[in-house]
Amino acid sequence: MRPINLSHGSGMLRAGALSLACALALVGCKGGNGDAQAKAPDKVEAESVPVEVAKATRRSVAASYSGTAPLEARGESQVVAKTSGVALDVLVEEGQQVRAGQVLVRLDAARASLQAAQSAAQMHKLQNEFARAQQLMAQKLISAADHDRIRYDLENARAVNRLANLEVSYANVVAPISGVVASKSIKPGNFVQINTPIFRIVDTSRLEMVLNVPERELAPLKAGLPVQLKADALPGRTFLGEVDRVAPVVDSGSGTFRVICSFNGEGVLQPGMFGRIAIAYDNRADALVIPRTALLEGEADTAVFMVKGGKSQRVPVELGYVDGEWVEVRKGVQLGDEVVVAGKNTLRDGTVVSVIGKPVASAKTATAKPASNKQ
Incomplete structure (x- = not known):
């Protein structure tokens, strides 16, 4: 038999023991990692928005219909000369307030005055002839035909005289309405032809806004309802008006009705300004x-x-x-x-x-009591 080498066996035993210890150490490390992962939260809480x-x-709320449109003057007139002549005096300028019947221009009326004088003389002559004809007619010294002829001539002369006097009056061009002179196209010395526009007057005391309202929106809109107006040219101001009238016929082309709102100009609103209006037709005092x-x-x-x-x-x-x-x-x-x-x-x-503006509440409430720090 061969002898057993004890020293060689003991070395192999020591190597096996060392390998077993390393393996156990690795297992222990993995186990420690597993515990750490187990302690991590299952999911990350989403960030709040x-x-x-x-x-x-x-609060109180009002039901209203809103719309936009330009302001228009309720009254506007083109002033024309009713006779021809040279402008002797131009008495008003653009932007000036005028009243109905006020003289704006005086034209040369010399020719019309002469014609009025001639027609007046002819009329007085025929008046005397007609007076004598009546006396002769009473005495039956004139025929009825001659009497009627003189009477017709007198009536014609009177008409000619009235026409001549009317021509004289046309020499004073007057304002047909009250308002503001918006434009002027005449200067002193200009020759003015008959029926030539020389002024444009707009009545700014009352302005209108015309809305084309769809027929489905028309039912609550009635005359007399209050209207609020905000003009783009006058920021920060609100003007009050009312629904003046509602056109009774629908526009067949657009399927809309004309709703006309009126406003007091207050000396500030002007025709042509663009406005935004709201027509309040109902009110709820305690609405959510x-x-x-x-x-x-x-x-x-x-x-x-x-x-x-x-x-x-x-x-x-x-x-x-x-x-x-x-x-x-x-x-x-x-x-x-x-x-x-x-x-x-x-x-x-x-x-x-x-x-924003409120304290952020915690998503989870801690239930465990804090550990006491004992030495």
Whole structure:
């Protein structure tokens, strides 16, 4: 038999023990890593979206029809010369206020005055002849035909004299209406032809705005309803008027009715100014309202985002009247509900939100008591 080498066996045993220890150490390291991974959160909490909200409140809202149109003068007149002549005096300028019957221009009336004098002389001559003819007719010294001829000649002379005097009066060109001289096309010394426009006068004491209203919107619009006007040329000011009249016939081409609103010019409004008006035809004193900015745009149905439990919730709503920046809610929102007015474009149903201006609430509440620090 061969002898056993004990020293060689003991070395192999030591090498095996060392390998086993390394393996156990590796297992221990892996086990430690596993515990660390187990302690990590299952999922990362989503970041909240900052939003601004407003509460549904109650206030008075008015139902109104809005429209835009230029202002027009209710009265306007082209002043024309009714006779020809040289302008001796031009008594008014553009922008000047005039009254009906006021003399604007004096034309040369020398020729018309001479014709009036001639016709007056002929008329007086025939008046004397007719007086003698009546005496002779009473004495039957003149025929009835001669008497009638003289009478007809006298009537004709009187008409010629009246016409001549009318021509003399036309030498004074007067304002047909009261208003403001909007334009002037005459200077002293100009020769004016008959029927030539020389002035344009507009009555700015009462202005009108004509709206073409679709027939589906016409029913609540009646004469006498109050109207608010805002003119682009006068920012920050609101003018009050009323519906003056509603045209009784629909325009077959456009399918609209003409609604005419009237306003007091107040010395500020001018014809041609572009205005935006609102005709208030109903009022609700205690309506539930939210800002118009809360409404979602581009949606198939009308809806808003409300904040409930720190998350957004899409809620369909039924609207009533719209009054400026407010809109009445008939269904879907209760008094005090918070609706998103800013930041809603990035929201989805159930998005975690943080309300700007409010403290952020923790998503999880700690239940464990802090450990005491004992030495």
